[in-house]
Amino acid sequence: NEPVFAGLEQSITVGFIDANTVIDFEHISLVFDFEGPNPSRDAQRISYSGLNNTFWSESKYIHLLPTSTMYETTNESGLPWVIVTYNFVFAWDWPDEEMGDLALLYKERGSDVDSELLILEHTFRVENDFTLSPSDYMVEDVSEPRTGAVADGTRVRKDDRLAFSGRVVYEGSNVPAPRDVGILVEVFDGEKLWSDGSLTEDGEYLIEVPLDSAKSLQSSPTRTCLISITNIPGRGEDMTGTLVSTTLRVIVDDAAPRVVRRMAPLNVIDVSPTNDLTSIYVEFQGSEDADLTGSEQLIHWVMRDQTRTITIGAGSSLLGMQQEGQTVYWTGEVDITAGGTILPQAGDFVGFYMTGWDAAGNQFPVVSNSEASPIPELAFDDTDFERQWVRLGAVGPELRVQSITVSDDHVSPGTDVEITATVINNGGPTTQQFKVAFFAGNADEPFDVKAIVGIEGGESIPVTVDWEVENVDRIRVEVDYGNVLVEVNDNDNTAEHDINIAYGQYLGWLDSPREHPLAWIFAVSTILILVVVATVASRTAVDLGDGAFSEDEEVDWEDEDDYDDEDDYEDD
DSSP, X not given: OEEEETTSEEEEEEEEEOTTOGGGEEEEEEEEXXXXXXXXHHOEEEEEETTTTEEEEOXXXXXXXXXXXXXXXXXXXXXXXXXXXXXXXXXXXXXXXXXXEEEEEEEXXXXXXXXXXXEEEEEEEEEOOEEEOTTTOEEEEOSSSSOXXXXXXXXXXXXXXXXXXXXXXXXXXXXXXXXXXXXXXXXXXXXOEEEEOOOOTTOEXXXXXXXXXXXXXXXXXXXXXXXXXXXXXXXXXXXXXXXXXXXXXXXXXXXXXXXXXXXXXXXXXXXSTTSOTTSEEEEEEEEOSSOOTTOOEEEEEEEEOTTSOSEEEXXXXXXXXXXXXXXXXXXXXXXXXXXXTOOOOTTOEEEEEEEEBOTTOOBOOOTTOSSSSOOOOOTTTOSSSOSSOXXXXXXXXXXXXXXXXXXXXXXXXXXEEEEEEEEEXXXXXXXXXXXXXXXXXXXXXXXXXXXXXXXXXXXXXXXXXXXXXXXXSEEEEEESTTOOSOOSOSTTSEEEEEOEEOSSTTOGGGGHHHHXXXXXXXXXXXXXXXXXXXXXXXXXXXXXXXXXXXHHHHHHHHHHHHHHHHHHHHHO
């Protein structure tokens, strides 16, 4: 009870050994459905006559092909061997699709009746129904970014493109449908029909249905597509529904997932040696109205310099996801060294943005989620007034010498000067004690060391020492002398200040007029004024003793006495 397929070429070969050769046969016939309920109606015959070497069909349901042949040879015994091959096609409207039998009838010349041979091992049934192969039937979403299989209840975007593919086969078999009868596979999207009538030799079809082509259904929350096989000739039917669901119902999802905040890292990433920069923990929070199952989300990081204009490096990592209702948490780890090719420096910045899509293929919006505008932290978590970028720095202390001042830059050896070094902490607070050392020139040993017990983040502490000038060209100040504290950058713990030896030993006072010209001008002017005042005062002072005034008065009295004597002489 094996099937034979309407529309496909069939072949049956029979052989006879007859000493009179083929011309001894008036006819050799194959009778199908020989013992049907109504033999006069059901029996269908095709025949060959050796008398005139012709083939013919006595059935409108069996089309005998001109490729049918008769071949005459001899067997191993040397007797004539007649081989007849019938090539034929069952019509699409074969009347009985139930089991049929096959008989061989032949008549030799001189015989009054036909000889009959019932071929019981060759019962058959004619198959003219088609179905979509259940093992090959596939519906896929071929629109980026989300591609893959689609089933009932799958979420899609309203602009997705669905591809229906598979094979058309005869029912109950894996035999492909013929290509020359115009069979169509059609998909109805609720508004339009989409079809493929160009089956391959293996019966394959491919139909793409753009969901956005049905303008009247753009606001529909669901879409339904119906697939069927049409243009089947004769009595053949589409039997797909028995093995394959011909109805596909999908859910339209236009709500994109969103990432709303960065939960880790916050404010600063510690780039000190104690922190593993190849495994920085990241955590983000967002929302999704439906489902993220089956899709991947990547976190991308970009590192920029202190001005945030030059990109130093970038990378990405796959995130894990946990969804609680409509709230989604993403966690993962990133390597901001890019496999050791980047050396993160304090003061640089790192930003994060997420890519991916939900179960329907809706991608993350780029608002506050892009390379130019990274994912922000909440204002509640922000402590450095920079919500979108994370600064590379220190969670622990980060010490450096902010400034060095010397009370006198032009000195001579032996002069005592005062040196003040300001130490600033650009990192986190510490309660540990550290030292500040002062060195003269290239000396290995400091000439003075001061200890500081603890310092707050952002705090500046001045440290002052007295120094007797030596014959060196600079002084050096080193903070965290002895390298007690773990810092991000130890290279900025040292600073220098030049010393100008302008005079020989103990001659530093000669530099005073240059350094304090106004004071010297005032002093010299004051001295000159005092000298002038003293001179004038000495010349104009009143002498109350026997000085020049007394001598003048005595001379005047002597002159007066002489005058009186002259008067007396004249009277005489």
